[in-house]
Amino acid sequence: GQSLEQPSEVTAVEGAIVQINCTYQTSGFYGLSWYQQHDGGAPTFLSYNGLDGLEETGRFSSFLSRSDSYGYLLLQELQMKDSASYFCAAPTGGGNKLTFGTGTQLKVEL
Amino acid sequence: GAVVSQHPSWVICKSGTSVKIECRSLDFQATTMFWYRQFPKQSLMLMATSNEGSKATYEQGVEKDKFLINHASLTLSTLTVTSAHPEDSSFYICSARDDRANYGYTFGSGTRLTVV
Numbered sequence: 001g002q003s004l005e006q007p008s009e010v011t012a013v014e015g016a017i018v019q020i021n022c023t024y025q026t027s028g029f030y031g032l033s034w035y036q037q038h039d040g041g042a043p044t045f046l047s048y049n050g051l052d053g054l055e056e057t058g059r060f061s062s063f064l065s066r067s068d069s070y071g072y073l074l075l076q077e078l079q080m081k082d083s084a085s086y087f088c089a090a091p092t093g094g095g096n097k098l099t100f101g102t103g104t105q106l107k108v109e110l
Numbered sequence: 111g112a113v114v115s116q117h118p119s120w121v122i123c124k125s126g127t128s129v130k131i132e133c134r135s136l137d138f139q140a141t142t143m144f145w146y147r148q149f150p151k152q153s154l155m156l157m158a159t160s161n162e163g164s165k166a167t168y169e170q171g172v173e174k175d176k177f178l179i180n181h182a183s184l185t186l187s188t189l190t191v192t193s194a195h196p197e198d199s200s201f202y203i204c205s206a207r208d209d210r211a212n213y214g215y216t217f218g219s220g221t222r223l224t225v226v
Contacts (some may be wrong), residue, residue: 006137033215042203042217043154087153097144098205103153107140110211 002026002092004101011036011107012078020104022088029084030091032071033098034062038084043100046071046086083108112208113140116218123194123225131189131221133204139184140206143178144215147200158189194225 004024012018022032031050035043049055049064049071061074075082088101113136123129123206133143141162146154158179166179176198178190187206191198204218 040201040220042219044217045214061167068114093159094144097156099156100146100154 002090002099004088004090005017006086006088006101006104008067009105009107009108011109013109014078014080016078017074017076018078018106019051020075020086022073022101024069024071024088024090026090026092026099028092028095029066030095032062032064033089034060034073034099035087035089036092037087043087050109075104078108080108080110082106112206112210112214112216114204114216114218116204116221119219121221121224123223125195126193127223128190128192129181129194129223131191131202131212131223132206133187133189133206133218135185135208135216137172138208138210139207140187140208141184143181143187144205145179145187145189146203146205148203148220157195162207163211171186174209194223196225198224199223 006022033048034046034063037043046060047062054063058074064071084102085105087103089098092099115134143147145157147157155167157172160179160181162181168174179185184215203220205215205221208214
């Protein structure tokens with residue numbers, strides 16, 4: 001089956017850097033995406049990795065290692081508004097449907 | 111960018127009644143839409159894939175007779191929760207893939223269903 005595992009919770013202070021890991025097991029690989037979701041809201045797209053390496057988008061970066069079936073989301077210069085749930089996600093079922101990871105709740109403290 | 115509109119944003123219904131949730135792609139055509147369910151503090155779980163003009167494909171363990179999906183046009187998919195029970199109370203989210211984007215899945219704003 002498909003599985004994407006993440007730590008359940010991460011806490012960091014404002015201004016710090018935090019890394020959220022994702023290890024996956026999927027049949028077929030079509031890339032790894034990251035989404036942010038605030039309480040009661042819809043997931044919003046953050047980043048995508050189709051190939052190994054680092055993708056940078058402002059304060060957010062995402063890394064992928066296909067040989068290790070592993071990726072991470074890096075958030076820099078943390079702000080209070082970054083407190084949210086973060087999900088890795090991968091297309092499965094032949095690349096058509098999106099399966100989400102277990103999710104990580106990030107708490108940013110003063 | 112691609113926009114998906116979902117409504118209602120919240121609904122309260124009595125046990126035994128049915129509730130319909132709509133999901134529309136506003137500026138693109140979506141031959142495929144997806145329906146997710148999310149319980150508090152949990153991840154999004156895919157319920158079914160909605161295919162325009164054909165039957166939906168349900169994930170294992172999802173009752174197709176309880177969660178009726180209709181995708182009658184390229185811009186509209188509906189999810190009807192039939193004979194709702196309190197355990198169906200959840201956050202339901204639809205998604206569509208904009209084929210113009212390489213990897214973009216756009217999500218609706220979600221529907222909070224409470225069955226009393």
